[in-house]
Amino acid sequence: MDSSEREAALSAMVRRVVDANRYMTLGTVEESGLPRLSPVYYTHDAYRSFYWVSSPLARHSGNVARQPSLAIVIFDSTTKPGFSEAVYLDATAAEVPTEALAAECAIAFRSVAGRGGRPFSPAELTGDADLRLFRADVDSYAVHIRGSHPDFGTGIDTRASVAFA
Numbered sequence: 001m002d003s004s005e006r007e008a009a010l011s012a013m014v015r016r017v018v019d020a021n022r023y024m025t026l027g028t029v030e031e032s033g034l035p036r037l038s039p040v041y042y043t044h045d046a047y048r049s050f051y052w053v054s055s056p057l058a059r060h061s062g063n064v065a066r067q068p069s070l071a072i073v074i075f076d077s078t079t080k081p082g083f084s085e086a087v088y089l090d091a092t093a094a095e096v097p098t099e100a101l102a103a104e105c106a107i108a109f110r111s112v113a114g115r116g117g118r119p120f121s122p123a124e125l126t127g128d129a130d131l132r133l134f135r136a137d138v139d140s141y142a143v144h145i146r147g148s149h150p151d152f153g154t155g156i157d158t159r160a161s162v163a164f165a
Contacts, residue, residue: 001151009151010162013143017074017087018047022115026052026093026136027071028063036063042074043111047164050136051108053120056095064093064134072136075144086144088159093136098126104133138164 001009026038038060040052050072054061064070072089079085096104101122109119125133141162145152152160 007163010143010160011164013085014047014087014141014162014164017076017085018044021074021076024050024072024074026060028060029067030063036060041117043108045107048138052134053131054134055130056132068092068094070136082148084144084146088142089138090140091136091138093134096133096135101125101133104135108133
């Protein structure tokens, strides 16, 4: 397999894992420097921007406000042992500002039908509302390569960077 075929296969893995799952785990940093892991329901825009709705009072929301760099993992926990796949994302996140909510809600919630979620209106995510819309823009991609992977396995699990296209 040449390098362009490898990148195409790894990019396909990114799309497959992102499309097959509904929850991602945010890795934010607490004020103490310790990691904070938080599972959230997500949607995405072209695999480049990931959206979730959370309380601005949630610890991970405060962590994002203080330190916008975060890590994300999307792991397909429905697979049998020996067939695992995961996507690792490094991203920069922020609460979507009120003036951008109408446009961002249209993007964030266009794909919730059939995925168990529901669209939120801008009015539900601003002012005195309990929830806010957050967006993480991806800086880099990597995938979990299980040791037994038929094309990329080396006998031990590894992580491979992906020049996602």
